[in-house]
Amino acid sequence: MLSWLEETSNLEELASSMIQNGFFDHEPLIVRTTPDPQKYVVVEGNRRFATIQILLQTDAAVAADLEFDFEVEPTAEQLDLIRVVPCVVVTSDAEVRKFLGYRHIGGIKTWSAEAKARYLETEVEGAAAAGSVNPFKDVGKRVGTNALGVRGPYLALKTLKVARDDLDLGETARTVLRERFGVWNRLLNSAEVRTFIGLGDAMDYAAIQSRLTQLSRPNLKMVLDDLVPQAGTRLALLQDSRDVTTYGRVLANDAAREALIVYRDLDLAAQVADGSTLPQKLRNITKSLDLLVRNIDSFEIGSSEVEAAASLFNMARSLNVLVKDRLDGED
Structure with missing residues (x-):
């Protein structure tokens, strides 16, 4: 030691x-x-x-x-x-737990998000075993926080444990637990994310235990994978907890979620989910292209840049044809 x-x-x-x-x-x-x-x-x-x-x-x-x-x-x-x-x-152990909980959960010397969650899990399970009607609220009172402050970390940790132990997602779940637990905890504050992985709106202890047995493995795997770098990449798709709201909106939108899967680009997927009309989206793209044209001299030009510009040109032509065909078809 x-x-x-x-x-x-x-x-x-x-x-x-x-x-x-x-x-x-x-x-x-x-x-x-x-x-x-x-x-x-x-x-x-x-x-x-x-x-x-x-x-x-x-x-x-x-x-x-x-x-x-x-x-x-x-x-x-x-x-x-x-x-x-x-x-x-x-x-006594009870005195130890009470002191540590107050000091490190609601006090001035807080633990890491993972350490808090592990402590709270032990306390919640103990309170539930002792017959507490609302273990989240009771534990919260002891450590100087509210039921939400206990339920969130508890739910985040329990979900990862199910992923690790029951759904054969061990390696990824362990990485998230060890390196990205704070972001994961924030993710589960999103109703869209909870719904996507199968947790729904469970709030009380019994409902949460039931929901933990009904998690969607494919959807949970997708979210966990987005928190860790994948093969051939250096950074995770979801790098910052500030992107959680956007990520939740993307998951809740079928077209945006498909774009996220195909292109692995959260900003791009968010554009699909933002509800803009086609003219609005095209105007935004046009502005971006105009900015590139104005600043073209600041870039070094090689064969890859020429190929990318040609690909963009061909895609624009295809879009133009599709839009005209739709218009003619409606007439």
């Missing part, structure tokens, strides 16, 4: 702060009692505790061969300031 914290956290910066300022008494360690009255388990403040161990070269730090490399070694007086630090002692 000590080695892992040293590798994954910036403990050296924390150590420098402790040497200069000592331990901040207003942020005590939270420790849990154990059957041995002389031993405690640190449940909050492990980075700070690990830093202290390395600075003081405790047996655990020496055994792990961990030490900080400072240009100027700390003095004995500086180290004495961190030999005794304030702690708050809790005596």
Whole structure:
């Protein structure tokens, strides 16, 4: 554990702060009692505790061969300031969960979106097992948020677990959970996205459990795939949570969704879903082309540019023929 914290956290910066300022008494360690009255388990403040161990070269730090490399070694007086630090002692798992939930969900020291969701899932399942009529509301009260603030992360995590464990979407689901969970959580705030993957408008605990067994694997796969880079691409199709509203509108529109599948371009698909008339769409395209013509000297021209322009010209001619044919047919 000590080695892992040293590798994954910036403990050296924390150590420098402790040497200069000592331990901040207003942020005590939270420790849990154990059957041995002389031993405690640190449940909050492990980075700070690990830093202290390395600075003081405790047996655990020496055994792990961990030490900080400072240009100027700390003095004995500086180290004495961190030999005794304030702690708050809790005596039960319930106290631990209550404290961590309030501090990291609704408090000032919030966890990552994934960490919040994992904690909330445990609390919701526990409340439901204990007979809570509305576990989302009850857990929300304990951690300083509302039912929506609990339900959203819970639903996002549970849906990914179903995708991973039951729908054979393990690799993609794990990637989204590990790297894109914040965007995924935001996605499930969209009614269009929830409807598309089969969650619908389920709000209470029992309805959500039922809906989780009725998810559409193909649709869920499509949405998850859009969150991770595909073969031959460097970026995911859905890169930013600010695009969620647009993405939801595209999913809800058959023609726009088909355009998204074919061209893998959210902006293009959004144009299909925006409800503009054909003349409006053509005027927008014309403006874009006019801008290209005006700035043609700013581009380097080669064979690929000539081919692209020829393709555009041919497509414009085809569109012109189709529009005229439609008009003649209506006459």
